[in-house]
Amino acid sequence: MRRVWSNPPLDIHSAAAWISFPRASSSPQFRCIIKLIFKSTIHLIWKERNMRIFCSRSSSAQMICAAVDRQVRDRLLSIKASP
Template sequence: MAVSPCTTPELQDLLPFRCSNTQIQALETPTHHHLFFECGFSETIWAYFAAKVWPNPPLDLHSAAAWINMARNNFSPQARCIIKLVFQSSIYLIWKERNLRIFTSTSSTTNTVHSAVDRKIRDQLLSIQPSPRIQPSFLQFFFACTRPL
């Protein structure tokens, strides 16, 4: 059985992260920028964790990457490591959620994705060998910034 490719209106119906701020945004094809940093769902995931580590995190992809790069000399090694993990984990799990919504028609709440990001970061921090030179440990620093969900 041949499957016909989706048309643009069909794809619009499948898109999981529609921004309800304006009708125009709901009709536009979302870009990566919109999906990761303008969509309310994604913004709550990124901003929740990023604001716990550093004040006033940017809400767009390019600024966030520059913000992380700029912070090399301004923040502790723990903060630099954790914000990179927050960035990576948020993008990975938002993309995973997008794919689940498109391909399996299932969706998770922001609390579920928050918990998944938190778990992913903690798992990665547990794999880092503690160093006597860096105190507090990365995991201790993360717990000091945000309580586990």
């Protein structure tokens, strides 16, 4: 995430507020990537929580980061390129 967001917020509320706040300097592509990262992170943390509670299995932080990276890349590759 630090590749596109040099100084990410430390908690979820700050992140949601930062994403919701429109910035003149950010391009639509940048905002799309940030939203995808945020959505993927929340989704995979929720899945990890459920795996720990219901299946007594856990993943490392590196595995979750790799899953977020893969999910974002897959989603971006599935979007049709605009002119």
